[in-house]
Amino acid sequence: WFFRRILVYFDQIPGNVSEILVIQLLNLLCLTFFSMLVFSNVITSISTMYMSRDLDLLVSSPIPARDLFLSKYILTLINSSWMAVLFSLPVFVAYGQVNYAPWVYYALLPVLIAPFLIIPSGMGILLTMFLMRFFPAKRAHQVLSFVGLVFIAGLVMYFRFLEPEKFLGQDVPEAVIIQFVDRMKAPDYEWLPSSMMARALQLGAFGDWELFYEKFFALWAAALGVLATTLIIAMKIYYQGWSSAYGSEKFSAVTKKERRVYRLTRWAIQGLNIETRALMMKDVKLFWRDTGQWSQLFMLGALAIVYIFNIRNLPLDTIYLKNVVSVINIGLAGVVLAAVAVRFVFSTTSVEGLSFWVIKSSPISFKRFLWEKFFLYLIPLLTLAEILVIVSNLFLGVDAFVMAISAGSIALLTIGLTGLGVGMGAIYPKFDYENVAEIGMTSGAILYMIISLGYAGLTVMLCARPVYTHLYSVFTGRNIAGVDTWLSYVAMLVITAVIVYAPMRKGVESLEKIEI
Numbered sequence: 001w002f003f004r005r006i007l008v009y010f011d012q013i014p015g016n017v018s019e020i021l022v023i024q025l026l027n028l029l030c031l032t033f034f035s036m037l038v039f040s041n042v043i044t045s046i047s048t049m050y051m052s053r054d055l056d057l058l059v060s061s062p063i064p065a066r067d068l069f070l071s072k073y074i075l076t077l078i079n080s081s082w083m084a085v086l087f088s089l090p091v092f093v094a095y096g097q098v099n100y101a102p103w104v105y106y107a108l109l110p111v112l113i114a115p116f117l118i119i120p121s122g123m124g125i126l127l128t129m130f131l132m133r134f135f136p137a138k139r140a141h142q143v144l145s146f147v148g149l150v151f152i153a154g155l156v157m158y159f160r161f162l163e164p165e166k167f168l169g170q171d172v173p174e175a176v177i178i179q180f181v182d183r184m185k186a187p188d189y190e191w192l193p194s195s196m197m198a199r200a201l202q203l204g205a206f207g208d209w210e211l212f213y214e215k216f217f218a219l220w221a222a223a224l225g226v227l228a229t230t231l232i233i234a235m236k237i238y239y240q241g242w243s244s245a246y247g248s249e250k251f252s253a254v255t256k257k258e259r260r261v262y263r264l265t266r267w268a269i270q271g272l273n274i275e276t277r278a279l280m281m282k283d284v285k286l287f288w289r290d291t292g293q294w295s296q297l298f299m300l301g302a303l304a305i306v307y308i309f310n311i312r313n314l315p316l317d318t319i320y321l322k323n324v325v326s327v328i329n330i331g332l333a334g335v336v337l338a339a340v341a342v343r344f345v346f347s348t349t350s351v352e353g354l355s356f357w358v359i360k361s362s363p364i365s366f367k368r369f370l371w372e373k374f375f376l377y378l379i380p381l382l383t384l385a386e387i388l389v390i391v392s393n394l395f396l397g398v399d400a401f402v403m404a405i406s407a408g409s410i411a412l413l414t415i416g417l418t419g420l421g422v423g424m425g426a427i428y429p430k431f432d433y434e435n436v437a438e439i440g441m442t443s444g445a446i447l448y449m450i451i452s453l454g455y456a457g458l459t460v461m462l463c464a465r466p467v468y469t470h471l472y473s474v475f476t477g478r479n480i481a482g483v484d485t486w487l488s489y490v491a492m493l494v495i496t497a498v499i500v501y502a503p504m505r506k507g508v509e510s511l512e513k514i515e516i
Contacts, residue, residue, distance in 0.1 A: 026201060029091060030194035033084050034120055040080040041124025048076045049125070050132055050241070059239070069234045077121045085113065092201060099205040112200060112216060115223030119193045122226035129234060132241030193222060275364055279372040286351055322396040326406055327460060327467050329396075333388045334413050334456030337381060338449060345381070345421030346448050347439040348373045349511070350430045356514075366511045370422055370504055378418045385414045401470050409463045412492055416499040417452055423503025424448045427510045455499060462488045
């Protein structure tokens with residue numbers, strides 16, 4: 001329904017601009033999906049084909065090498081492509097509905113999407129097999145994860161800086177729209193699978209079946225060719241790559257960048273007692289040694305820039321609207337913080353992994369263990385939260401009272417989300433993980449997100465009353481602030497204290513009960 005509304009809106013643009021715009025969007029969408037599928041298959045295939053725990057048994061079993069490789073190929077294809085299918089299928093269906101496509105179009109969609117998934121899967125797996133001849137599996141996984149995150153961050157910023165909101169509710173000249181289309185134009189070569197896919201969708205939606213089947217069979221020919229090539233090369237180099245993957249050096253020397261980070265950390269925590277210093281240094285080293293964790297800071301930075309850019313470009317014409325948005329902004333920033341916290345804070349206990357027994361058998365109490373993690377993650381999260389809220393409010397032009405309420409509320413919200421994340425991460429730990437990303441998809445992480453969103457919404461509701469009474473006083477000159485305003489402040493403090501203390505206490509009890 002959402003994509004259909006967008007396409008209907010584009011269809012209302014006068015002249016032939018709408019057709020050009022929709023075709024360009026379709027081509028850009030297919031190219032984006034194709035590029036992301038290649039990256040996704042490369043990273044996923046390293047995990048499934050080289051780092052999976054069952055490979056020792058499977059490779060040494062009498063299973064034919066081709067069958068083993070095909071099973072892993074299919075597993076890689078499914079794991080890396082299901083989300084792309086989930087997002088692309090509604091777009092393709094909506095495109096057909098807007099253009100009144102015949103029923104054959106919808107019947108052929110699954111058969112058309114299949115080769116579009118097989119091609120990037122084969123390309124990604126081929127690239128992985130060649131990489132495994134030169135790099136250890138874990139190092140290649142980290143490097144490619146970093147490259148993929150930079151790619152996605154750049155893609156998000158590219159779409160955002162096109163400024164599509166300038167078309168909302170405005171009479172935009174056709175020349176401006178054409179200029180916008182030219183800026184977002186994607187490479188369009190006939191031999192590109194993304195171009196063939198976009199062209200096939202267009203031809204199928206309009207019922208031009210002769211040319212449609214030409215693109216359809218071309219896609220399938222390319223898919224079968226890539227699959228055959230992948231199988232042939234796999235029979236030559238897959239086993240050698242797998243057998244040498246763990247034979248290489250697994251851990252690299254400490255880099256100059258890491259040394260600087262460690263020196264800065266030691267200087268910052270030199271006033272703390274020796275136990276807390278040891279725990280903090282351990283956590284900092286765990287974080288920086290895992291490229292899959294710290295490389296996500298690039299994505300986080302890109303999202304923060306896009307977030308502030310969105311606030312700055314909102315079409316708000318009145319002081320009232322700007323102040324309302326500043327309150328809603330607290331909740332939105334809370335959602336961003338919850339998403340960041342579930343990835344970094346919730347997993348902070350689980351990343352101890354199978355080495356958790358060292359903590360369990362040490363003389364350090366679990367209370368100190370968890371509170372150290374709380375303060376370690378609170379500082380960067382609080383910095384991020386205050387930057388998002390204060391910079392956004394500066395762009396909105398709110399007064400000092402609303403700025404103070406926003407800054408104070410987001411500080412309490414950050415404290416609550418950090419305590420909730422550390423505590424629930426200790427209540428629902430997952431020490432036996434293949435990938436850190438798995439921790440954020442557990443039932444405990446989902447429960448954490450649900451509670452976090454409810455907590456953020458409650459904080460916004462409690463902030464609304466003081467801001468309302470303040471704005472009423474500004475616009476009418478009458479002060480209606482009463483006991484309810486102070487009750488809102490007290491309620492925020494009490495709720496934050498409970499949402500920090502209760503999970504942290506329960507987390508300590510949960511860790512003490514774990515048997516090693």
